[in-house]
Amino acid sequence: MAFLSIIIPVYNAEKTVGYSIESVLVQKWDDIEIIVVDDGSSDGSLTICKEYEKKDTRIKVIHQENGGPGAARNTGLQNAKGDYIAFVDADDYIENEMYDILLEKLCSTDADVAICGYIREYYKGEHLSACKKVTTESAEVSKKAWRQYFDEWYYKNYFNVLWNKIYKKEVIENYNILFQTDIYNGEDLIFNLSYFAHIQKVVVLDQALYHYVERRGDSLTHRCDPSFFKNKIYLFEAVSKFCQTHFSDSHSYCSIYSVFLRDCFQSIDRYYQDKETIKQIIDHPYTSIAIQNSASANGAFLLYRLALKSRLVWVVRKVSDLRKLFKNHLLGR
Secondary structure (H helix, E strand, C coil): CCCEEEEEEECCCCCCHHHHHHHHHCCCCCCEEEEEEEECCCCCHHHHHHHHHHHCCCEEEEEECCCCHHHHHHHHHHHCCCCEEEECCCCCEECCCHHHHHHHHHHHHCCCEEEEEEEEEEEECCEEEEEEEECCCCEEEEHHHHHHCHHHHHHCCCCCCCCCEEEEHHHHHHCCCCCCCCCCCCHHHHHHHHHHCCCCEEEEEEEEEEEEEEECCCCHHHCCCCCHHHHHHHHHHHHHHHHHHHCCCHHHHCHHHHHHHHHHHHHHHHCCCCHHHHHHHHHCHHHHHHHHHCCCCCHHHHHHHHHHHHCCHHHHHHHHHHHHHHHHHHHCC
């Protein structure tokens, strides 16, 4: 039986980490280790994790000074003994057959990575207020055929994230693939770009087995930082380079432009009062390129494109207001 290492980075997650760990402990795949990396939490997270470590020998808890999620995951990788690697965020939880299903498919198809769908959940306090299931068709895909699927994978966040996948540790070690520690948002995408550049086969399942949870006021991805848009530019350049290297047909990756338009508005949301910075986002060359190449007819993405195309600060602020109203409704703010 294949041995699986599951890495859980933890930072100030005392309200959710217990439920997250328990969802992993009840997995039907028995041959696992759970590496919990406390990244300098200032709440009771470390104490909770230590209690679980005492109760179950499959759990190993590591405490380190705060270095961000990339550093925490690197610590997990350096301590992992498994043949395969998976990641779970401390805010989330998984279906009790997730790894049994993914590993069986990974091993039976001799693929290099297995990917499943997910359910995005929004909570008002402790109550589920809305959820969205994100899936795509099942497929076994060789590297030569990726271009047929990549656009949808990227658009639906199948490709970008860590937590809906199982990776081969052999690939990670052979190519020294680690997480960047100098960015706080998108390090998972950069990791995946490096990993996928060195593999030959992907297996995708149409089942939603991971629960991605969003609550009011949490998540590192909501932190405001002056370098936020610069970080989005860096990610756009990285995924563009990957696509240009691996896909000859530019129509195979139109989704990267739609996602960049969304990233522009995530930045505008944060810089709402800073008219000069908003203007810089509107006038950035990549924004113009994304407007020209974005192919999505989705309502939200179409609105982003039209607003940014207007090049008017007051127009993009209005769209930002609509985004906030919708998000506040979901999260009960």
